[in-house]
Amino acid sequence: MMHFAWPWMAVFLPLPWLAGRVLPPAPPQGGALFLPFAASVASAGVTGFRATPRARVLLFALVWLLLVGAAMRPQWLGEPQPVPTTGRRLMMAVDASGSMAEQDMAGGATRLQVVQTVAGEFIRHRSGDQLGLILFGSQPYLQAPLTTDLDTVGQFLREAVIGVAGQQTAIGDAVGLALKRLQAHRDAAGPQDKMVLILLTDGGNDAGLMDPIPAAKMAAAAGLRIYTIGVGAPVEQGAFGPSGNTGLDEATLQTMAQITGGAYFRATDATALQAVYRHIDQLEPASGETQWVRPSSEWFAWPLALALLLSVGVVLMRERS
Template sequence: MMHIEWPWMLLFLPLPWLFRHWLPPAQPSGAALFLPFAATVSDASTSAVRGLSRTRKVLFILIWSLLIFAAVRPQWLGEPEPVPTTGRRLLLAVDVSGSMSTQDMAGDYTRLQVVQKVAGDFIHRRYGDQVGLILFGTQPYLQTPLTTDLHTVDQFLNEAMIGMAGMQTAIGDAIGLAIKRLQSGTDKSSHKGDTVLILLTDGSSNAGAMPPIEAAKLAATAGLRIYTIGVGADAQSGFFGMGGSDLDEDTLKQIAQVTGGEYFRATDATDLEKVYARIDQLEPSAAPQQWYRPRTELFPWPLGVALLLSLPAVLWRVRKWN
């Protein structure tokens, strides 16, 4: 949409007309030197002004109007866009081991697909925060570094595939990678206490070099708060008690307790939505939502047209004097 930044400049639009009708003509003052041709020049100037054709008057009016239109600073306002701000630093560690292919949380959808949908909605609600993504199986990988580009984080989460990081589960190494990434930030001291890891898994730690509890103690020392989420149906829901969850809830609870976080259990998609909603309450976005509208200055256009129109006006005057 069009926007005028300085509308008060329109008050200058009738200025030439006021000067012409209300100010007395300039009177010649006493000259120290006698110039015989001064009277001729004065008469020629007066004659030139009085002899302005209607076309020249219209041209000068158009030039003055364009100058005023440029002076009011017309602008084109674009669509509102979010302003990147810095709030909490939040890492999501998502298990992509082989067991995440189990379809027991929402119809024919795998556990990973359910997590991708629900966690994706959670990511988009974290406006103003820096969000990163760790995918872990036998080994952890930093899929997305901390960024305010929430769309990119969600995109990489949706592109995650089961087994891409190995078929086993290295919970301790995933926590260790999160600590390393948070400590490598340039502003780590200013964000201490606002760093959060949300670790989601459906199994027990059976791979990796670092024990989960030891990793949790290091995280607590580094000021990293960990929320753990155990997903998957209960063991008894499987066929003859098989095919359910081998979730190590005791370890996940200890990790959360040591770091000052909480442990949550989600057996289906609805439970998982409630878990992320609860985390939203416990860790509200630290930065208020702000928006801005990009502005494109349009004054060069009328200013340029006025400059082009002034050229024939000047040439016309020179030719008339000659």
């Protein structure tokens, strides 16, 4: 649809008529520069302006109308396009170590497969947030930087492969990398947004340079809240000893969450993991619904160019008169 960005410029439409009615005629002046329009108005005055040939008056009026129309900035508005708001910066750190290949979740799926399915649904519902993804094992790797393109983040999560970052678990280094990326984005965007890290693992810290507790203290000092999730089958005592995910360091994960003001959750199957993400959605609601804007293209050049072409006709008419 057509739209005028500066419609108030229309007040200048009667300006030539008012100038001819109010201003006295300018005295004739000699000079090297000849302006056909100004010369005809100045030499004829009000009476002369009325006596100007009808065709030339209409041409003058059309040129002025086009000039005012160009000054009103005509624009063509396209179809509304979604533009997500950005309030929270949320980083997900997902354990991709070798133990995530264990098939102790419901349905015989591996731990990572369940995480990919449930976390992917969580990502799709974070409209309005900037979200990033870290995969960690023996070392952490930034798989997706902070972005509002949630579909791409979900795709990177679905393409995660067990062991891609090593077989061990560097929880502290994963927190350090998440904090580094979030702080770098805060410096660029301003300190008004909230920073959240969701760390999901099935083991304890057995690799990396940084211990999880000091890393959590650094995160708390920087304003980063950490939600930790422990995955894997629950530990049960059987005739041959304990079974289930015995390698999970729940005490460390609980302490990390407590230090940063977050929370710790235990997910033993897909249903429990879905409940965890619903709970996090309640604790950290998405920043807002998608806003809509209309892309616009400027059209002022068309009436301006037409006015320039018609002014040539004004000059020709003046030369012939």
